[in-house]
Amino acid sequence: MDNEINKDDMNPQAIYNLNDDFSLIRQFNSGNEKAFKELVNRHKEKVRNLIYLTLGNTDAVDDISQEVFISVYKKLKFFRFESQFSTWLYRITVNKCRDHLRKVKLRNLFFPALTPENENHSKTYLRENYDIKEIVRMYVAKLPEKMRVPLVLRDFEGLSYQEIAEALELDLGTVKSRIFRAREGLRKFLEPFQEELL
Amino acid sequence: MIKIDKEFENLSAYLDDELSPTEKEIFKERLQSSPALRERLNSYSRIKSQLGGVKSLPEDHFFETRLSEEIAKQTTGMRRYFNPGRPALLFASLTVVLMFVVKVAYDPFMELIDEQQTNIKDFYTANLRPLFNPDQLSNEELFNFAMNRVLPLDESGERVLTLSEGESGGDYFEIRQTSDGRSELNLEEFASKLNLGPGERRQMDSILNSYSDKIAKAVLVNDNNTVAINPMLMHYNMALRADLVKFAHLTAEKSKHITRTVVNNLPVIPDINLSQLASNFDPNQYICLAPDTSFLADIDVDLQNINKNAYAYSSGNKNGAKTAYVGSVPSIKKKYQKVYVDSVKNKKFMIFSDSNFIKIQVPQFDATMMNDFSKQMDSISKEIDKAVSKLKFEFRIDTIKVPNAMSFDFNFNAPNVKIPDLPPLPPTVVIPKFDSAFNFNMKIPSFNVDSLSSFYFNMSDSLLNFGVYGNDTLKLQFNKDFQKEMEALRKDMERFRKDMEKWKDDLRKNNVKPPKKKPVEI
Incomplete structure (x- = not known):
């Protein structure tokens, strides 16, 4: 993740592989950390916006999106290639958002003063x-x-x-x-x- | 309503192009014929177009950097495998590893533990020396140990080692303060009650002294605040008690002066076979009480090679080096622990302690014999007191009445002595008068001087008993108050005898025939 991927230096086949989520996942599972960075780059804004719209505010977007990609990093070796990577990623994102909302709901139960006014x-x-x-x-x-x-x-x-x-x-x-x-x-x-x- | 909702639902799906081609064709026809559906479609379409245009969040250019740092933090080194947020996992892993090590290397592991235990034992048992110098253990201390089951642990006698019987029947060693208020039988009092003569007293002293070596070897101390007690001490106590009581029985049979009633009330005690009892304990095995642990240790004590000045305690009754003894009970941190006698662990010493006392429960080996004996021993003092209270009192003077004879008054006072009721006496006997303060008054109107040779007292009470040795020697064996009074009486009697002699000489000179002898009984 420390080195930028320079697409100009790659041949067309390499670019094709890089653009393919499945290919990136296989590369990452083979030990190529750069492939994970490409995956993050490709999906991070969709994930951040999905979190933003799901929560309705920007308060926890950064934290949750980090959690999502850390979770992806840990679980990627278990990815079974049976669905789109984006579908799998959105499932993780939605579950993280639900966890967060559950915590907020619980917190509001005990600390109603901290709940923003409607x-x-x-x-x-x-x-x-x-x-x-x-x-x-x-x-x-x-x-x-x-x-x-x-x-x-x-x-x-x-x-x-x-x-x-x-x-x-x-x-x-x-x-x-x-x-x-x-x-x-x-x-x-x-x-x-x-x-x-x- | 449900049908309308279903139509609008299909309208929503139609907008998203999620209907099958057939459904889509059918819905197009419906749409053509329904202005309401068309209006709703427009409404949904406007909302959808607005939703698609909602502003996205500004791009976060540092997202990857922060993510990289966070991932690196969570996956560095052992964290990859041992999440610090899961201490239970870490603990379980370490436990498994430790169990594996112990299982694989059991012998070296146990050797290591044994070695450490041995080192600790060596430290605490270093320079252990007897608390008592056997040559300086006074007879009073030995007697107290035998009858009152108390051994002093310091010069002041405030800290003592006691032997006692627990409520559940087991025996205990206890290191504690002396303020338990138990009635203690005094050696001098015991000898006095048994009315021992000088020879008998020497015999009893020799019995007491025969145990001094054993007792001295049974309690060891050192500068590391360790106290080591040999459990055989319990047996020595029983054996010495038994020997003393047996001696009392034997002496009573031989002596004319010892009141049989005292001894007859003493319990009959079986002989104590120390060698048989020793099979319960190893004579060299000591219970060691150290500040932070307790254990059993084999210690060989050779009294012959011990420097006389090395003894930690010396009796105040005899001359000798007075070395300060560990002034306080070693504070044992564990409130309760078991020290096992052997590896079988079927016999164990239970140790209880707090800041003020240490109590060691001795395992019972022959419970029946020990219990019976212990009960008999505990009642000995009460039995002696009871026996004394039943004594008869007899006071007799054989004399004759002499006309115009001199009369004498005898007065003595022993306020602390209680006199039992007197039996009925013949009318010829002069009854001495005692008041509640034991003021004794007896008036003898006349005497035949020659009758003094048969003059005797026979007071069967052990405290008041004295005999006449020879014709004119009065041997007094009373307590001090009584002795003083009786000494005064003896002097009066001496004066009386001399006056009688003088009076007899005068009579002879004047050739006056003495009247016929007529005994007078008092």
């Missing part, structure tokens, strides 16, 4: 202080976690229903239902902002 801002306040995309993100954060995560994976990360089902270990019908319910929830939240949505 942001029940008025429509006027939101219009004046946020653009519509930020307002949408804020309302996404208000969705229940089990509906929020499939929606984020679909509309932010662009995963198919099948990939979402694999990542969250749900059946396809449940994914379809939860994404619909998330959209319905958002639609109701955003009814006052129809003009801005246009």
Whole structure:
């Protein structure tokens, strides 16, 4: 991880292998630490944004994303190449986010004073202080976690229903239902902002 | 409602292009005919487009650097295998390794432990020497050991080694303070109660002295604050007691002066065979009490080669080097421990201690015999006291009445002596008068001087008993107060005898015939 990979010095086959997640994993398992860095580079922003949208804030994004990749580093030798690496990575990320949310919930139970106040801002306040995309993100954060995560994976990360089902270990019908319910929830939240949505 | 939701759900999937081609065609037709569905599709589509445009987090350029450091930290050296967050795993691993080492190298491991134990024993048993100089153990101390089961451990006598019987029947050695209030039988008191003559007293002293070597060898001390006690001390105590009581029985049979009632009330004690008892303990094996441990050790004590000045304790009753003894009970850290007699571990000494005392329970080997004997021994003092209280009191003077004879008053006082009730006496006997303070008063109106040769006292009480030796020698054997009073009485009697002699001479000179003898009994 100390040396940068210089793609200019590589032949096309090497670049192809490097671009292939599976190939990078095999290289890492053979002892090539640089391959892991390439994997991190390739997926870190998706992981960070998924954490950000899942949690609804940036407070723990860095810590959780580090935990995710450390976990990947330790478990990569057990990867069975039966699914996309990204699907496996998102599953780890979502589980880490759930662990974090569980801890936050527990902490809030015992230390309610530390819980941030609900942001029940008025429509006027939101219009004046946020653009519509930020307002949408804020309302996404208000969705229940089990509906929020499939929606984020679909509309932010662009995963198919099948990939979402694999990542969250749900059946396809449940994914379809939860994404619909998330959209319905958002639609109701955003009814006052129809003009801005246009 | 469910049907409507299902339609909207399919609408959501249609938007995501997740319907099968057939479903998609059917749904397109539905969409054409339903303005509501079209409106909802527009709504979902607007939301979806907004979601896709939500700002991403700014890229973190140092993410890899921090991640590399964190991974390196967690995977360096042993951390890769032993997570410090899992001490249980580390502990379990070390335990397994240690068990493996012990199993594979058991003998060297045990040898190492034995060697360390031997080193500790050698340190604590170095320069152990007898606490007592056998030549200087006083008869009083030996007697106290025999009857009261107490041995002094320092010059002041405040710290003692006692032998006692536990509530559960076992015997104990105990190092403690002397303030337990037990009634102690005094050697002089014992000899007095048994009414021993000088020869008998010498015999008893020789019995006591015959145990001094054994007792001296049984308690060792050194400068490392170690006290070593030979368990045989328990047997020596029993044997010496038995010898003393047996002596009392034998002496009573021979002597005319010893009151049989005292001895008859003493328990009959079986002979103690020390060599048989010794089979229970190794005579060279000592219980060693050190400041932080207790153990058994084989120690060979040769009294012949010990410097006289090396003894840690010397009796204050005799001249000799007075060496300071370990002034306090060694503080044993363990409150309770077992010291095993042998490797079989079926016999063990139990040691209890706190900051003030140490108690060593001696294993019972012949419980029946020991218990019976111990019970008999403990009651000896009570039996002697009981025997004394039953004594008869007799005071008799054979004399004659002489007309116009001189009269004498005898007065003495022994306030600490209690006199039992007197038996009925013949009317011819003058009854001496005693008041509650034992003020004795007897008036003899007249005497035949010659009758003085048959004058005798026979007071059967051991405290008041005295005899007449020869015609005019009165031997007194009382306690000090009583002796003083009786000495005064003897002087009065002497004066009386001389006056009588003088009076007889006067009578002879005047040729006065003495009247016929008529005994007078008092």
